[in-house]
Amino acid sequence: MTENRDDALNKDDALGRVRVVLSHTSHPGNIGAAARAMKTMGLSDLRLINPLHFPDDMAVAMSSGATDVLGAAQVSDTMEQALTGAVVVAGCTARARGLSHAWLTAREGAERLMMHAAHEPVALVFGTEMSGLSNAELDLCQLLIHIPANPRCSSLNLAAAVQVLAYELRQTLTSPVIEQAQPKPLARHEEMERFYHDLELALIEIDFLNPLMPRRLMVRLRRLFARAQPEREEFDMLMGILKQIRKTAAIGQNVSGEK
Amino acid sequence: MTENRDDALNKDDALGRVRVVLSHTSHPGNIGAAARAMKTMGLSDLRLINPLHFPDDMAVAMSSGATDVLGAAQVSDTMEQALTGAVVVAGCTARARGLSHAWLTAREGAERLMMHAAHEPVALVFGTEMSGLSNAELDLCQLLIHIPANPRCSSLNLAAAVQVLAYELRQTLTSPVIEQAQPKPLARHEEMERFYHDLELALIEIDFLNPLMPRRLMVRLRRLFARAQPEREEFDMLMGILKQIRKTAAIGQNVSGEK
Numbered sequence: 001m002t003e004n005r006d007d008a009l010n011k012d013d014a015l016g017r018v019r020v021v022l023s024h025t026s027h028p029g030n031i032g033a034a035a036r037a038m039k040t041m042g043l044s045d046l047r048l049i050n051p052l053h054f055p056d057d058m059a060v061a062m063s064s065g066a067t068d069v070l071g072a073a074q075v076s077d078t079m080e081q082a083l084t085g086a087v088v089v090a091g092c093t094a095r096a097r098g099l100s101h102a103w104l105t106a107r108e109g110a111e112r113l114m115m116h117a118a119h120e121p122v123a124l125v126f127g128t129e130m131s132g133l134s135n136a137e138l139d140l141c142q143l144l145i146h147i148p149a150n151p152r153c154s155s156l157n158l159a160a161a162v163q164v165l166a167y168e169l170r171q172t173l174t175s176p177v178i179e180q181a182q183p184k185p186l187a188r189h190e191e192m193e194r195f196y197h198d199l200e201l202a203l204i205e206i207d208f209l210n211p212l213m214p215r216r217l218m219v220r221l222r223r224l225f226a227r228a229q230p231e232r233e234e235f236d237m238l239m240g241i242l243k244q245i246r247k248t249a250a251i252g253q254n255v256s257g258e259k
Numbered sequence: 260m261t262e263n264r265d266d267a268l269n270k271d272d273a274l275g276r277v278r279v280v281l282s283h284t285s286h287p288g289n290i291g292a293a294a295r296a297m298k299t300m301g302l303s304d305l306r307l308i309n310p311l312h313f314p315d316d317m318a319v320a321m322s323s324g325a326t327d328v329l330g331a332a333q334v335s336d337t338m339e340q341a342l343t344g345a346v347v348v349a350g351c352t353a354r355a356r357g358l359s360h361a362w363l364t365a366r367e368g369a370e371r372l373m374m375h376a377a378h379e380p381v382a383l384v385f386g387t388e389m390s391g392l393s394n395a396e397l398d399l400c401q402l403l404i405h406i407p408a409n410p411r412c413s414s415l416n417l418a419a420a421v422q423v424l425a426y427e428l429r430q431t432l433t434s435p436v437i438e439q440a441q442p443k444p445l446a447r448h449e450e451m452e453r454f455y456h457d458l459e460l461a462l463i464e465i466d467f468l469n470p471l472m473p474r475r476l477m478v479r480l481r482r483l484f485a486r487a488q489p490e491r492e493e494f495d496m497l498m499g500i501l502k503q504i505r506k507t508a509a510i511g512q513n514v515s516g517e518k
Contacts, residue, residue: 037419042409065412107430148430150301153324160296160422163415167406167423171366174407208503220496228487237479244467245504251511 014117015042018169020162021082021125023049023137030129032062032070033159039066041166046073047082047123062159079125079140086123088116091133091141092161094154102143109145110168124165129158187235195235196222198242205249273376274301277428279421280341280384282308282396289388291321291329292418298325300425305332306341306382321418338384338399339452345382346445347375347488350392350400351420353413361402361486368404369427379444383424388417398478399448401485446494454494455481457501464508 020038025031031054035046046069048054054075063070076082083089090113096103104112113122125141127133138144147156147164156164187195200218203209209217230238279297284290290313294305305328307313313334322329335341342348349372355362363371372381384400386392397403406415406423415423446454459477462468468476489497 033416033419036416039412040408040415040419064416106426147426148433149299150429153298156299156422157292157295157323157418159416160292160299160419163419163422164426167365167426170409171407174364203500203503206500206503206507208500217496220493224487224489224493224497228483230483234479234483237476238483241462241465241467244462244465245507248465248504248508248511252507 012042012173014114015169015173016044017117017121018043018113019045019047019082019086019121019123020166021047021049021079021123022051022158022162023079023125023133024128025051025054025158026129027158028053028056028059029062030158031056031073032059032064032066034126034162035059035063035066035069035073037159037163038166039069040163041170043166043169044069044072045121046070048073048075049079049082050077051075079137083123083125083140085121087120088113088122088143089125089141090123090143090145091125091127091138092145092147092165093127093132093138094146094149094156096144096146101138101141104143104145106145106147106165106168107171109143110165111172112143114169114172126158126161185232187230187232191232191235192225192230195225195230195238195242198239198246202242202245202249205246205253271301271432273373274428274432275303276376276380277302277372278304278306278341278345278380278382279425280306280308280338280382281310281417281421282338282384282392283387284310284313284417285388286417287312287315287318288321289417290315290332291318291323291325293385293421294318294322294325294328294332296418296422297425298328299422300429302425302428303328303331304380305329307332307334308338308341309336310334338396339449341384342382342399342448344380345448346379347372347381347402348384348400348448349382349402349404350384350386350397351404351406351424352386352391352397353405353408353415355403355405360397360400360482363402363404365404365406365424365427366430368402369424369431371402373428373431375445379447382448385417385420398481401488443490443492446489446491450491450494451484451489454484454489454497454501457498457505461501461504461508464505464512 020043022031022034031048031051038046059070060067090109113124116122125133127137147161196218199221204211279302281290281293290310297305318329319326349368372383375381384392386396406420455477458480463470
């Protein structure tokens with residue numbers, strides 16, 4: 001248990017070691033939106049290579065709460081500077097270019113990057129909005145990552161691509177056992193049996209269920225309610241409803257009896 | 260091999276049966292960006308509930324190549340209209356609200372939706388940029404989907420959230436976990452609404468529900484049955500039971516009247 005926790009903490013640190021490098025971005029709004037996308041997934045290290053307009057009000061506006069990420073962004077003239085210290089450099093591209101690169105899906109790529117980011121900085125590089133990464137930039141990458149998409153329209157908006165990759169990076173943290181909301185107590189087996197018992201009586205009393213020809217009615221109702229997994233409080237509510245149905249039926253019954 | 264191919268084709272059709280419903284969107288740019296996000300992942304059915312500005316030039320600009328998705332978007336006044344025909348309605352929300360809803364991650368939710376979308380329409384609902392889904396809208400959802408995120412900054416931009424969900428929906432096409440048993444047809448949204456309507460009347464007629472002080476009874480019953488996701492046949496059975504309860508109550512009522 002302790003080990004898992006430590007592992008989770010290391011991995012959280014690892015997100016801080018993933019640099020997002022945006023090369024020659026044209027629209028400052030995209031830089032802001034990328035910063036927000038990063039922050040929602042716990043990334044913080046943004047590098048900008050020769051952005052067309054930066055700093056810019058539009059970037060701030062689109063960053064929403066991520067002005068810290070935006071404010072800490074390092075701007076440089078060359079990709080070399082942005083990559084210094086990184087042990088793995090992955091380029092994000094919509095199409096395979098050059099067969100020599102490893103060509104991973106977003107999910108595979110995120111796993112690969114995070115494996116290394118546990119110990120050392122890694123970089124994820126995005127090209128311009130219009131034409132993506134240049135050949136010179138591709139040459140600096142060790143692997144290429146693509147987001148599997150509609151073949152007839154495969155190019156995501158820059159910030160959307162950052163969002164998907166950041167999302168996949170974060171998903172590597174999650175073991176299936178995480179912060180679930182504390183579940184409410186469920187009805188116990190014997191309580192649900194009592195419910196089914198009273199439900200059957202009620203259905204007989206309102207003349208819906210013929211006890212001489214029950215068919216599979218109760219089995220079907222059991223399956224329906226079993227899927228819902230009633231909570232204790234819901235069980236109380238259901239029992240209250242049954243009681244009231246049976247009371248109503250009894251009134252009708254007395255009348256019939258009287259007649 | 261042929262079988263896998265057919266399966267892939269069916270699943271591609273399934274993407275066309277996933278409706279993206281945007282409720283009361285403030286910024287038309289977000290609608291356009293959402294349309295593009297959808298198209299990159301092969302989704303096409305966009306529904307808008309009372310958008311603040313639509314149609315709008317900003318929406319067109321942000322949709323890039325997805326003007327077809329944008330142009331085919333259906334605008335309606337109520338969520339009811341947008342949901343008609345859907346067998347599963349999932350709400351996208353950053354935080355758990357009410358523990359009684361099924362609460363799935365984006366990945367789990369995408370798998371659940373696509374399982375049903377193989378045969379029938381499903382809906383994925385997004386609330387406003389500022390406050391998300393209203394409680395009334397949540398009540399119409401059978402399950403809630405969240406995008407696991409940085410707990411200190413968990414709210415994605417609207418279009419970014421659409422992008423991540425659309426991405427996860429598409430990734431199910433290649434997911435090794437397929438081959439589900441053929442699910443039985445589920446009750447449709449409007450059928451379940453009819454059920455809740457008649458259920459409420461029945462509870463009033465048996466004096467369980469005081470219409471002057473309804474508290475949260477119907478909301479709680481909605482969540483219970485939503486979790487069960489009744490099949491069409493089960494819906495028929497439930498309606499039959501309600502009819503019989505109401506008939507029984509009417510007999511009692513006549514008696515009281517006579518007295």
